Amino acid sequence: MRTRSQRSKWIIIGSVIGLLGIIAIGVGVGVGVSQNKSSSKTSSNTASANGATSNSSSNGDPVQTNPNDPSTFEKDPNLHQSFYALAYTPAGSQLPNCTNSLDDVIEDIQVMSQLTKTIRLYGADCNQSALVLEAIKQTKVDMQVYLANYPTPDDSTAYTRQRDEIKAAIETYGTDHIAGVTVGNEFMLNYLNANGATDPNSAVGNQGAAILIADINDTRSTLSEMSLSKTLPVGNSDAGSYFNTEVLEAVDYGMANVHPWFANVTVQTAAAWTAEFFEETNVQPAALLSNKPTMYIAETGWPSFSSDAGNANNGASDASEANLQIFLDTFVCQANQNGTGYFFFEFKDEPWKDAEFGGVEGWWGLFHSNRTLKRLQLPNCVLN
Structure with missing residues (x-):
């Protein structure tokens, strides 16, 4: 959900740490992310490398034995619940043009439920909280969702508008399939960029934090008042x-x-860099705080394409399906073994991002936007 300009400072910092990570990896400091060639993998639908058939239509929609009952969708034997969690935004969930639909979300949930038991949303606009919970209800899958509120520094109404959407969804569906409520996505990054600062713990950073913390506390109060x-x-x-x-x-x-x-x-060092960066930059500092917040990787992955040649390479490796495969091979099962909580980015490509931002922004999915699997072999390993 980031623009290129919003990512710029993150790229610079990441590059420096990335160089350190490569040096560390060169002397054997990788964190349990060596390639596991022996782990079995699988592929599905028309892109299957082994020619296996898939229980989905030509456009990736799961087949239902009873067309009127979404819970009767046929499982694809080539898909496995090997991912800790997935990042997900229903198509058409961006204001002012809300074009999402329950049917589309149901089909997404049918596929994602065969890959993971947990997903995260980014915001609540366009009724997406209720759509996802209704889809889980109708498909009868075992799935938890982190609902989300996406406040922005330049829109004082964004938080309250989404808070009320989340509250209404909880009142309708209860909390059985809700894992948590996330308030803010890259709010601090955007606030610092907008105010010409880089340090999240500077005076400017603390000003932005005060705005965000007020929203976090209000969310707690709202949930408490609901007597959940x-x-x-x-x-x-x-x-x-x-x-x-x-x-x-x-x-x-x-x-x-x-x-x-x-x-x-490089994609060959990407998994090790991710593990080391997360441990040193996020897990260890959080463990020193009195409340010891649980830390997850909210997004990680590798783009499979770029809409323009200038962004087709990050300076070290290409955006390609082959390199996405390498990252899958070196990150997913190893992260599972290490007990890392992560949300793989992402379920399927998002054409709206490509139209608005170009480059690699719309091409991070495991699946194409029509739910057909890319030329990939998905991991088949056990979650701890």
């Missing part, structure tokens, strides 16, 4: 280098976007 039978954790998501300490002290969990692509590292 299940206490929902409240968290925050930001770029890995941009967490403000006061914000982390106000939440139950933090989600860090950790992208080796934007750190300009």
Whole structure:
């Protein structure tokens, strides 16, 4: 959900750390992310490398034995719940043109439920919280969702508008399938960029943090007033280098976007860089705080394409399906073994990002936008 300008400072910081990470890897300091050639993998639908058939239509929509009952969708034997979690935004969920639909979200949930039991949203506009919870209800899958509120520094109404959407969804569907509520996605990164600063713990950073913490506390109050039978954790998501300490002290969990692509590292070292960066920049500092927030990788992945030649290489490796495959091979099963909580970025390509930002922005999906799997072999490994 970031523009190129918003990522610029993150790229610079990531690049420096990435160089250090490469040096460390060269002397054997990788964190359990060596290639596991022996782990079995699988591919699905028309892009299957082994020719296996898929229980989906030609456009990637799952087949239902009863067309009127979404819970009767046929499982694809080539898909496995090997991912800790996935990042997800329903297509058509950006204001002012809300074009999302329940049917589309249902089909997404049918596929994603075969890959993971957990997904995260980024915001609540366009009724996406209710759509996802209704889709989970109709498909009867075992899935948890982190609902999200996407406040922005330049729109004072964004937070309250989405808060009310989330509240209405919870009142309708309860909390059985809600893992938490995330307030803010790269709010601090955007606030610092808008105010010409770089340090999230500077005076400027603390000014932005105060705005965000007020929203976090209001979310807690709203949930408390609802007398929920299940206490929902409240968290925050930001770029890995941009967490403000006061914000982390106000939440139950933090989600860090950790992208080796934007750190300009090679795809061969990307998984090790991701593990090392997350541990040193996010996990260890959070463990020193009195509330000890649980830390997750909110986004990590590798782009499979660029809309223009100028962004087709990060200075070290290409954006390609072959390199996405390498990152899958070296990150997913190893992260599972290490007990790392991560949200793979992302389920499927997002054409609106390509139209608005170009470059690699719209091409991070495991699946094409029509739910057909890319030329990939997906991991088949056990979650700890």
